[in-house]
Amino acid sequence: MNRHTFSRGLVPLSIASVVLLVGGFAMVFLYAPSDADQGFVQKIFYLHVPLAIVALVGFVAGGVYGIRFLRSGDRLHDLRSYVAIHISLILAVGALVTGSIWAKASWGQWWVWEEPTLVSFLIVFLLYACYQPLRFSIEDPDRQARYAAVFAVVGGAFVPLNFMAVRAAESLIHPRVLSTTGGTMPGSMRITFVVALAGMAVMFVTLCKYELTSKHASFQLRALKRRLAGEDDGWVPVRRSAAPQL
Amino acid sequence: MGPALPLGDAGPYVAAAYLVFLALVLVYVAIMAAKLSRIQREIGELAELVERRGTERDRGDVDDVTAPAPAGSGAPR
Numbered sequence: 001m002n003r004h005t006f007s008r009g010l011v012p013l014s015i016a017s018v019v020l021l022v023g024g025f026a027m028v029f030l031y032a033p034s035d036a037d038q039g040f041v042q043k044i045f046y047l048h049v050p051l052a053i054v055a056l057v058g059f060v061a062g063g064v065y066g067i068r069f070l071r072s073g074d075r076l077h078d079l080r081s082y083v084a085i086h087i088s089l090i091l092a093v094g095a096l097v098t099g100s101i102w103a104k105a106s107w108g109q110w111w112v113w114e115e116p117t118l119v120s121f122l123i124v125f126l127l128y129a130c131y132q133p134l135r136f137s138i139e140d141p142d143r144q145a146r147y148a149a150v151f152a153v154v155g156g157a158f159v160p161l162n163f164m165a166v167r168a169a170e171s172l173i174h175p176r177v178l179s180t181t182g183g184t185m186p187g188s189m190r191i192t193f194v195v196a197l198a199g200m201a202v203m204f205v206t207l208c209k210y211e212l213t214s215k216h217a218s219f220q221l222r223a224l225k226r227r228l229a230g231e232d233d234g235w236v237p238v239r240r241s242a243a244p245q246l
Numbered sequence: 247m248g249p250a251l252p253l254g255d256a257g258p259y260v261a262a263a264y265l266v267f268l269a270l271v272l273v274y275v276a277i278m279a280a281k282l283s284r285i286q287r288e289i290g291e292l293a294e295l296v297e298r299r300g301t302e303r304d305r306g307d308v309d310d311v312t313a314p315a316p317a318g319s320g321a322p323r
Contacts, residue, residue: 025264041256044263051267094270098263105259203271210278217285224292 006212013206020199024192032192041105046193048102050200052095052121056159058088058204059128063156066149078145079244081152083211085131087204092125116169120162127155135242145244219246 028046035042065081068074099118104110112118134151138144185193 039252039256041259043260047263047267090270090274094267097266101259101263101266105256207274214278214281214285218281221285221288221292225288228292228295 006209006216010206010209010213013202013209017199017203017206020195020202024196024199027192027195032189033186035189038106041102044098044102044105046196048095048098049193050197051091051098053197054200054204055088055091055095056124056163057201058084058091059124059159060156062088062152063154063159066152066156069145069149070153075145075244075246078149079212079215079246080208081149082135082244083208083215085128085152085155087207087211089125089128089131090207091200091204092121092128095121096125116166120166124155124159124162127158131155132242136240139240141245148244215243216246 024046028043032043032046034040035045062081062085065077065084069077069081099121100110103112103118131148131151135144135148138147
């Protein structure tokens with residue numbers, strides 16, 4: 001465990017996150033033109049879509065680390081899977097809330113149950129909302145890690161399948177921004193979107209590293225406490241947790 | 247999809263969306279700050295414990311040196 005330095009590159013990543021996000025949001029309001037159809041409210045797009053994309057990619061990344069854990073048995077992959085899903089859930093909350101605000105402004109309703117894109121994203125979110133309770137319900141750390149990895153792999157496979165199924169659906173009032181034909185965004189909007197997406201992606205990586213660093217420090221502390229307790233022939237109980245135990 | 251909202255009506259929605267994002271990030275930072283404070287406090291407690299043990303060990307060594315050796319042990323008195 002000690003051979004890993006999770007905090008490496010944290011400072012440049014943090015700076016890059018701030019620069020890209022602030023720059024991207026500045027471009028949203030100062031550079032990108034207002035949408036001819038939706039007007040000013042379309043500015044939510046530059047926040048909502050990157051949040052949703054990065055959250056979904058994060059869920060898939062959690063599945064990939066789940067596979068790596070199942071193949072190698074290395075607990076660090078379990079930790080990475082846990083952290084990726086944890087941060088993705090936070091971003092998914094943001095995507096749901098901002099999407100709901102956008103829906104109210106554009107469609108006059110906070111939520112449209114007939115719209116497959118919204119409902120499918122909600123299903124993915126609710127699926128992953130079960131991840132932490134699942135982990136917490138299993139006391140044995142080995143079983144917890146194995147079951148959570150299987151969950152992450154199945155969930156990670158479900159995300160792109162779900163995405164493709166929604167794309168194939170007929171009833172679409174939700175705008176298609178990114179398509180195989182390159183979409184219909186003008187250049188300035190596209191550049192702004194790419195910067196906002198890059199900012200969100202870098203922020204995701206940064207938050208994951210923060211979380212990993214924090215968890216690593218906690219594990220090191222616990223290990224130190226155990227060693228000290230061992231000198232006293234004492235015992236430090238490990239608190240039951242949804243987080244992986246290294 | 248209805249007609250585009252005028253800027254005055256759309257503004258609060260856009261502001262609300264970006265504020266939600268800001269709030270999420272700030273809440274996360276606050277949670278991380280709380281975790282960091284806990285880790286710092288625990289490190290302080292551990293450092294104190296180690297220091298106390300070191301002092302006790304040193305005192306034990308001193309006691310061993312200064313304690314009178316039992317009679318007939320051959321140790322200098």
